[in-house]
Amino acid sequence: MTSPWATYGAGNAGEPALENLVIRPAVTGDCSRVAAIVRERDSVPLTDARAHCERDLAGADRLLLVAIVGEEMAGFARAARWQRPPRAPDNAAPAGWYLLGVVVRDRWRRHGVALELTRQRLAWISERADEAYYFTNARNRVSLDLHQQVGFVEVTRDFAFPDATFEEGEGILFRVDLSSPA
Secondary structure (H helix, E strand, O other): OOOOOOOOOOOOOOOOOOOOEEEEEOOHHHHHHHHHHHHHHHOOOHHHHHHHHHHHHHOOOEEEEEEEEOOEEEEEEEEEEEOOOOOOOOOEOOOEEEEEEEEEOHHHOOOOHHHHHHHHHHHHHHOOOOEEEEEEEOOOHHHHHHHHHOOOEEEEOOOEOOOOOOOOOOEEEEEEEOOOOO
């Protein structure tokens, strides 16, 4: 089984940042390319991945950003506002804005694409809220390092979030304060 996470490379300075990187909100015409990236990574049927993209675009409390290099989609990232359900367990994650994943194609990793997608999602959320959350598997060093760069701090390892599982690991919930400039 392959890891769904990027290869860890702490200490590797990465490649130079891409001068022709464009980050923008996704549009319906992007859903086929987003779906292709999802399928490359997770072997999800294209129709399911495309439908997920279309739901993201239809949601008022959702954001889907795409990263374009030249004519190629290098990756994408999601954010959404989550509300605790009425009968949520005591340890349910707090209501609020969440970063819900960033995916960068292998050939564009180590160029700052994920970092820029993360910064722009946080800028968008900061227009709506004073804080944001994200969670990951404690074994996902790439995600941990990425989000530490933008100020996320650990909140708890005892939390529940719908459909979130942390295979062979432990989940960690993080928060970042967006009320003051970083």
